[in-house]
Amino acid sequence: MGGQTDQPVILHTARYDKMPDFLQSLRALPENIHLLDPPNLTSDDASQFTQELQAILRENDSPRARDTILQAAALLPPQAVWSDTALAWAQDHHDGEDVKDDIITYISEAFKQGVFSPDIWIQGMEDESKPCKIVKDVLIRWGEEDFEVSYRILGKQN
DSSP states (O other): OTTOOSOOOOOOOOOOOOHHHHHHHHTTOOSOGGGSOOOOOOHHHHHHHHHHHHHHHHHOOSHHHHHHHHHHHTTSSOOGGGHHHHHHHHHHOOTTSOOOHHHHHHHHHHHHTTSSOHHHHHHHHTOTTSOOHHHHHHHHHHHHHSHHHHHHHHHHTO
């Protein structure tokens, strides 16, 4: 058995990076990204992931694209860059349409953390040319989760 040793063989496995495949899948604008296999994102991945999501949205800024992109954005902590997209998403929806609870939770969390401005959303409700049921639903969720702050802010509006 010439040349063979009793040393253990160490196999090195490369970290499989699912982000490129996941981002490619997002370009098809799936209705539910959780049917895909979302990557485990680290804080180091966050900036690149956000930039890629913004690029997808620039390619196709439609209600369906906003829905898909916000589902993906919700994989990370809230970021101010998604505030306008989130408001447009809420104004895109009409009664009876499927609304993703994870997006509403993401937006509510963004309010709680001070990342999104609720004032803009309150003004969005006043825009009679756009539906506002989902905008109200988001503000109600935030109010339930962060009553004291939401009451103080909403009280200033009157």
